[in-house]
Amino acid sequence: MGGTATMAGDQTLLQVEGLSIALPRGAERAHAVEDISFTLNRNEILCVVGESGSGKSMTANAIMGLLPLPHVRPVAGRIVFEGEDLLTKSEAELRRLRGSRVGMIFQEPMTALNPLMTIGRQIGEVFDAHGRIDRRERRRLIMKLLADVGLPDPEVLIDTHPFRLSGGQRQRVMIAMALALEPAMLIADEPTTALDVTTQAQILDLIRSLQASRHMGVMFITHDFGVVAEIADRVAVMQTGKIVELGPAGQVLNDPQHPYTRRLIGAVPQFAPPERPAPAGEILLNVEGLKKTYTTSRGLFVKKREVAAARDITFEIRRGETLGLVGESGSGKSTVGRCLVRLLDTDGGHIRFRDLDFASLRGEALRAQRRHIQMVFQDPYASLNPRQKVGRIIAQGPRAIGVPEAQATARARELLELVGLGAAAAERYPHEFSGGQRQRIGIARALALDPELLVADEPVSALDVSVQAQVLDLLDDIKQRLNLAMLFITHDLRVAAQICDRMAVMRLGEIVEYGPTHRVFNDPQHPYTRDLLAAVPGRDWTIPEVALQDGSPPA
Amino acid sequence: MKPATKDFWRRFLRNPGALIGLLILAAVVLMAIFAPLIHPQDPWRMVQRPFLPPFAVDGFWFGTDTLGRDIGAGLVYGAQVSLLVGIVSTVVALTIGVTLGALAGYYGGLVDDALMRFTEFFQTIPNFALAIVLVAILQPSTESVIVAIGIVSWPPVARLVRGEFLSLRSREFVQAARVVGQSNLQIIFGQVLPNTLSPIIVMASLMVATAILLESSLSFLGLGDPNTMSWGYMIGAARTVIRQAWWMSVFPGVAILLTVLALNLVGEGLNDALNPRLARKGR
Structure with a gap:
């Protein structure tokens, strides 16, 4: 928890x-x-x-002298670091500063390391760029750094290539590089956004402890208020290029003053799930012993590699119920979703939809039945064909099953009204809409065939938090109104708490915990579920009343 | 699509090379269309004394060839042949290449393997040698030249389209189309193909240029249609007298050069205008 600021003896x-x-x-x-x-x-x-576009990364890049000049350039103000204005410095002077006095870590650990260089050489380059040191001494320093950032077996790791490391381990290497020359300031631009929640918790701990032991100043850029609650001493809230609120973490989080801050905090899903009545509708979907194995053949003489993405998955969904499928990346949750809508063929088990054996349908028979189970996709930018008008995108499902064109188009307009975009949107192209609006279009497309079950695969994870809240409300509202069943796939336990009646926690292709959301959160049975819940950033922070009153998302 | 179209033209015309290319190309096209008006007489007719140098006699600015035929008329009618062969053979190549590439890329697996082995079979034979053999077997005529050029130029199209399909078929909007129950053909033609058009258009403009060069080379060797006056034929016929009468080979040579250059410039301009994301991508 933040707020335990060590303010004594501070200097700017x-x-x-x-x-x-x-x-x-x-x-x-x-x-x-x-x-x-x-x-x-x-x-x-x-x-x-x-939120995205607020200018937070741009600020960091300006401090580092990494703006894409001359298109984007500072036009006013000063950036004084250790008594000197960085904006007046030459590129060569800035280069000396970067790495030695200021370190930076980025969002994408998977692409930030050169795949052809060993870990040791990449960290070594930081030393080389700032003056020579003896090779043996350098190796000793690198090993110490690797140990400092909590990587196992530094003496082995120093000679391995990045592809052997997981995302979290790579981020640790990036941190080691940023800290190699003991900078006074560390700029971290969304360093945990691409990581799983349990890894994120470890990296946050690491940054916290390194900051304390080295007395660094850390500027930590994030969109996630949970992370803020976990790590911040002070908070600056940015909106469209301006700082709207600045203060100690405890104050901003628990007593936000600016309406925008209140709205943002109010949009953060509550960690505590409300108690919900047990769903009473008839069983719509019954999945039993579902299996899916990915096989990679590596040529004639190389052994096949098999990965079980789903093994023995069993659950049921009732009409009017939302079942959450929760897990980290690689847990197989998306595979299960894709098997349900038959984008993937199953390798075993049954998917019974009412009394239809959905998993065994093929060809034309499958095409005719697809309409009952529809999907909302994750990426609102990739899931709409950029060359088709929105009306056509929505109408394509009904038209594929033979609904006359005029009727399908009329239905598309109705649906656009239903998802809150207005019928006129039908005549426009996807690129004219924001991410949240596109996700509404995706929802309208899924509803066009009057499905009974909606599979939503991380439908809000690409969206900003205030937009996320709106889309979640829309999904919940539509589900109630049309009495749909929904399988909601997510990695975000806060989101799951808010929307799911029951949830299934997946790990390595298996469901390890399955039950009402309220019960799973308050009385987790499986150790993995406990780990997951404990890793959610800011779990001890309760969203203040004042934000909840103000923070109701706008219509 | 209106603002997008406007945007495209703005980006295209801002590129000076593309603009020059477009102007030259327009001149060549007009020349081909209005050939009978510019030079009403048959380009094969002998109209002046042979070996007339350029600018020596009014109305014969480009001189005459070894038999006294007007080189100016040859240039104008040659434009017809070059454009016709260039465009039609490109259409032939696109038809074969897009079809095979789309099937291979969309279905993948065995279909892909079979079609790609077939494509490689054509790719391993040198283009020009195969074209010569085909024209020789089919008897030289405009049609056989077109067919030959089409057959030797489709493999790169197939590879390009296959690659585009491979990357597009796993995109979420294609999966969404499958989930709502669109058939494979609907998905190929309605979802994927329109998204591959930009690179295909760029490639096509460059293929027209290559086809014109191939046609000229075939005609140079005497494998063109014996009844049509083409630039390649003119150079071929004049090569024995190149030291006495430079103009007979230089003017058709310049015509080929300018046309091919124009097509390349236009192709490059199209590439930049259709893929602005390459310059400023990211969100």
């Missing part, structure tokens, strides 16, 4: 004064960042929070 490390960064002409606004001022002290973590 970084001072940003009246910084404005101009965007090229024709961008959606004139300035990426407008007249922002804040300070970062030694030995504290400042969290910069905001």
Whole structure:
């Protein structure tokens, strides 16, 4: 929990004064960042929070001198670091500063390391870039760093290539590189966003403890208020290029002043699931012993590699019920979803939809029955054909089963009204809509065939938190109104708490826990479920009343 | 699509090379269309004394060839042949290439293996040698030249389209189309193919250029249609007298050069205008 700020003996490390960064002409606004001022002290973590496009990453890049000049350039203000204005420095001077006095870690650990270089050499390059040291001494330092960031067997790891490491381990290597020269300041740009929740908890712990032991100032950029609650000493909230609220973590989180902060915090799903009545509808879908194995053949003489993505999966969904399928990446939850809508063929087990043996349907018979189980996809940018008008995208399902064109188009317009976009949206192309709006279009498409079961595969994980809340409300509302059953696949336990009646926790292709959401959260049986729940960032933080009143998402 | 179309033209015309290419190409096309008006007489007719140098006699700015035929007329009618062969053979190649590439990329597995082995079979034979053999077997005529060029130029199209299909078929919007029950043909033609059009258009413009070069080379060797005056034929016929009469080979040579250059410039301009994401991608 934040708030235990070590404020004593603070000195200012970084001072940003009246910084404005101009965007090229024709961008959606004139300035990426407008007249922002804040300070970062030694030995504290400042969290910069905001939704996408708020200018938080741009601020970090300006400090590091990494703006894409000359298109995007600082036009006003000062960035004073250790007494010197960074904006007046030459590229060569900045280069000396980067790495040695300021370290940076990025969001994507999977692509940030050069796949052809051993871990040791990549970290070694940091030393080389800032003056030579003796090879044996360098190796000793690298091993110590690897041990410091909690990686096992540094003496083996130093000579391995990145592909052998998991995402979390790579992020640790990135942190080791950033800290190699003991910088006074660390800038972390969404460093845990791409990681699983249990890994995220470990990395947050690591950053916390390294910051404390090295008395660093850390500027931590995130969109996630759970992470803020976990790690921040102070918080700056950004909205469209301006800092709207700045203060100690405890104050911002528990007594937000600015309406935007209240709205953002109010949109964070409550961690505690409400008690819900047991669903009473008839059983719509019955999955029994579902199996799916991926086989990679590696040529004639190489042994096949088999990965069981789903083994012996059994659950049922009743009409009017939302079942959450929760797990980390690689747990097989998406595989199960894809088997249900028959994007994948199963390798065993039954999928019984009412009295239909859905898993064994083939060809035309399958095509005729697909309409009953529809899917909402994860990525609102990839799931709509960029070359088709929205009306056509929605109408394509009904038209594929022979509904006359005029009727299908009329239905598409109705559905656009239902999801809150207005019938006129039918005549526009997907790129004219924001992520949240596109996800509404995806929902309308899934509803066009009047399905009885909706499979939603991480439908909100690509969206900003305030938009996420709106889309979740829409899904819940539609489910109630049309009395649908829903399988909701997510990695986010907060989201699951909010929307699911019952949930199934998956790990390595198996369901390890299955029951009413309220029971699973309050009395988890399986150790893995306990680990997952314990890893949710900010689980001890209760969203304040004031945010909940103000924070009801706009219609 | 209106603003997108406008956007496309704005980006295309901002590129000076593409603009020049488009102008040259327009000139060649107009020349081909209005050939009978510019030079009403048959390009094969002998109209002046042979070996007339350029600009020596009014109305014969490009001179005459070894038999006294007007080179200017040859250039104009040659444009017809070059464009006709270039465009039609490209259409032939696109038809074969897009069909095979789409099937291989969409279905994958055994279909892909079979079709790609078939494609490689064509790719391993040198283009020009195969074209010569085909024209020789089919007897030289405009049709056989078109067929030959089409048959030797489709493999790269098939590879390109296959690659695009491979990456597009796993995209979520294609999966969504499967989930709502669209048939494979509906998905291939309605969902995937429209998204592969940009690279196909770019490639097609460059293929027209290659086809014109191939046609010229075939005609140069005397394998063109004996009844049509083409640029390649003119160069071939004039090569023995190149030291006495440079203009007979230089003018058709320049015509080929300009046309091919124009097509390449246009192709490059199309590429930049259709793929602005390559320059500024990311969200």
